[in-house]
Amino acid sequence: MILNFFKLIGFTKPTDRTATNLKAFLMVIKYCEHGKTDDAVYYIRNGGSKLTSLASHPMGKGAKGTTSASGAYQIVKGTWLEVKAKLNLPDFSPKSQDLAAVSILKSKGALELIKRGKLEQAIKKLPYKLWTSLPGKFEQQKTIAQVKVVYEKAGGKYI
Numbered sequence: 001m002i003l004n005f006f007k008l009i010g011f012t013k014p015t016d017r018t019a020t021n022l023k024a025f026l027m028v029i030k031y032c033e034h035g036k037t038d039d040a041v042y043y044i045r046n047g048g049s050k051l052t053s054l055a056s057h058p059m060g061k062g063a064k065g066t067t068s069a070s071g072a073y074q075i076v077k078g079t080w081l082e083v084k085a086k087l088n089l090p091d092f093s094p095k096s097q098d099l100a101a102v103s104i105l106k107s108k109g110a111l112e113l114i115k116r117g118k119l120e121q122a123i124k125k126l127p128y129k130l131w132t133s134l135p136g137k138f139e140q141q142k143t144i145a146q147v148k149v150v151y152e153k154a155g156g157k158y159i
Contacts, residue, residue, distance in 0.1 A: 017157060018115040024156025025114045025122065026073075026101055031150045032133040032142050033074045041072040042094045054092045057084070073101040073131070104130070117159040119151055120144060 027037045034041045043051045047065025051058060057080040058070050068077035071092060075083070083089070083103050089096040105111045105122075108130065113122035123134050123144075132139040135147055 017117070020155040021114055021117050021157060022102065022111075024151045024154035025105070025119070026098060027154040028119075028147050028151050028156075029101065029131050029134070030072050032135075032147065033072070033131065035141065037150070037154075039094065042097055044072075045070045046074060051092075054094070057081075057092045071097045073097060073104075075100055075104075079104065117157050119148065119156065119158060123147075 030037045030041050034044060042054065045051060045058060045062030045065055046067045046069040047062035049063035049065070051070065057068075057075070057077060059068055059077050061068055062070070069075065070080075072094070075097065080092075080100065083100040084096075087096075087099055087103055089099060102111070105114060105126075108126050110122040110125040113125055123136060126134065126137075128137060131137065133141040135142060135144040
């Protein structure tokens, strides 16, 4: 499935390494945003409340949340609406959330760095207020050392 991400956002002939590095980076985002990487994170809203349906982005704030950030990648309403339209996403399913995250990474100029295994440079390339739990961002939850463990465990390779 991860290889289809590249095709859908305009990349041709992805290698196994680029696909694995992308998968590993997506795991890093989930880990930093939620402290875990299992499929339950696709159902989490900002503030910790749970989504009961993935038919669409919930749009409003979570029960104890301060933003509309939702899902595995804590995508806010405005970003979701933009990416949903751009990619013609049908729902807020895990596949749609993953595709949205990849599209965001590409739009911020981080995807090429990720494909090449440049983990720290890719994190630094992302805006300060995007995925704010990543190392170096204003709500940093994990250290770069912790992130590297998750990245490597998911098969990510450095260059």
